[in-house]
Amino acid sequence: MNAIEITGLTKAYRGRPALQDLSLSLAPGQIVGLMGDNGSGKTTLLKILAGVLAEWQGEVRVAGHIPGPESKALVSFLPDASFLPDTHKPADSIAQFARFFADFDEAKARQMVDFFGLPWDRTLKEMSKGMREKLQISLAMSRRAKVYLLDEPISGVDPASRDVILRGILSNFDEDALMLISTHLIQDVEQIVDSVLFLRGGAVLLQGGADELRAEHGVSLDALFRKVYAS
Numbered sequence: 001m002n003a004i005e006i007t008g009l010t011k012a013y014r015g016r017p018a019l020q021d022l023s024l025s026l027a028p029g030q031i032v033g034l035m036g037d038n039g040s041g042k043t044t045l046l047k048i049l050a051g052v053l054a055e056w057q058g059e060v061r062v063a064g065h066i067p068g069p070e071s072k073a074l075v076s077f078l079p080d081a082s083f084l085p086d087t088h089k090p091a092d093s094i095a096q097f098a099r100f101f102a103d104f105d106e107a108k109a110r111q112m113v114d115f116f117g118l119p120w121d122r123t124l125k126e127m128s129k130g131m132r133e134k135l136q137i138s139l140a141m142s143r144r145a146k147v148y149l150l151d152e153p154i155s156g157v158d159p160a161s162r163d164v165i166l167r168g169i170l171s172n173f174d175e176d177a178l179m180l181i182s183t184h185l186i187q188d189v190e191q192i193v194d195s196v197l198f199l200r201g202g203a204v205l206l207q208g209g210a211d212e213l214r215a216e217h218g219v220s221l222d223a224l225f226r227k228v229y230a231s
Contacts, residue, residue, distance in 0.1 A: 001064055003028040003147050003178035004049060009058035011044055011202075018044040019056070019202040026178055028146070033189055033210070033221070034182040036199035037229050042182045043080060045199070046149045049180070050077035063146040073102070076145035080152040080182075082132055086125035090118055090135055103144040108172060112138035115168055130157040137165060141172040148179040154188060162188050187222040196221060198228060 004026040011019040019041045026032055036042050047053035048060060051067035065071040084093050090113050097104045113120070116134040124132055137153055153169070154162040162185065170192060173179060183189050196213065198206040206213075206228060210221060217224050 002026060002061075003063055004180070005059075005061040007059040009045075009048070009056060009060060011041075011048065011053070011056040017202050019048075022058070022199075022203055024197070024204060024207075026180070028178045029176055030194040031173070031179045031181060031192055033186070033193035033196040034180050034199070035184070035186055035196060035225055036205070037184075039201075040199040041202040042199055043151055044202075046077070046151050046180065046182060047079075049147070050075055050079075050149050052077070074146040076140045076143040076148045078136060078140040078148075078150045078153055080155070082124075082136070084124055084132070084136065086123060088124050089122065090120055090138075093124075093135060093139060097139050097142070101143055104139075105142045105144060109138050109142035112142060112168055112172060115171070116164065130161040133157055134161075134165060134168070137168060141169055144174065146177055148173070148177060148181075150179065150181045152182055152184070154183065154185055159188075166192055186225050187220075190221045193221075198225065200229070 002025045004024065006022060006024040009019050009022040010017065034042050044053065048056055048067060049062050051072045060067055062071040063074040094106055094109045097109065098106050113135065116138065118131055118135055133153065140148065140150065154165050157165065166189065181189060193210050195209045197204065213224060214220060
């Protein structure tokens with residue numbers, strides 16, 4: 001069974017299409033780079049798959065379920081905005097996730113907080129943007145999910161932090177799960193993705209295995225992205 005199965009997905013905001021008749025099948029056991037220019041529909045797609053956005057047309061199955069309570073129990077979603085209270089310290093956020101999610105591994109979360117070198121005695125208000133990002137990733141990756149949806153997890157942080165964050169993500173990724181990672185920093189994620197999905201105007205522009213696309217076009221994924229979206 002595919003981890004994600006989509007047929008004819010269409011979503012509009014006030015009459016303006018965000019996704020247009022999008023069809024897609026993604027098997028488990030891979031990391032997929034979700035790429036596209038601004039307004040291509042990446043965040044809308046992730047929110048629908050995460051079950052936090054309603055009123056769309058088409059057929060969507062996530063781990064075999066229509067987006068809703070059953071699928072949410074199997075999906076770990078990292079949105080592109082901060083979702084933790086400023087007053088929280090890492091232990092507070094870990095305790096909150098443990099209450100909300102039955103598949104949350106507190107020990108793993110603590111290990112990731114230590115791996116990222118985050119201070120246990122600081123509130124989020126006292127942390128830098130990169131620190132907050134690392135804490136949120138620690139929480140998202142500490143669920144034993146079937147599908148991980150990460151929306152721009154390395155945006156707005158320095159190159160050194162990006163590398164550390166990606167290593168943390170990889171070290172805690174279950175090889176039997178599916179990860180869909182949205183980013184415009186293609187050069188940074190190029191070496192970790194197994195396949196890529198390019199969106200434009202809410203539709204699939206290009207899809208394929210990372211190695212196959214590099215071999216077919218004779219360029220890196222970053223260069224391919226620039227070429228495709230410049231045309």
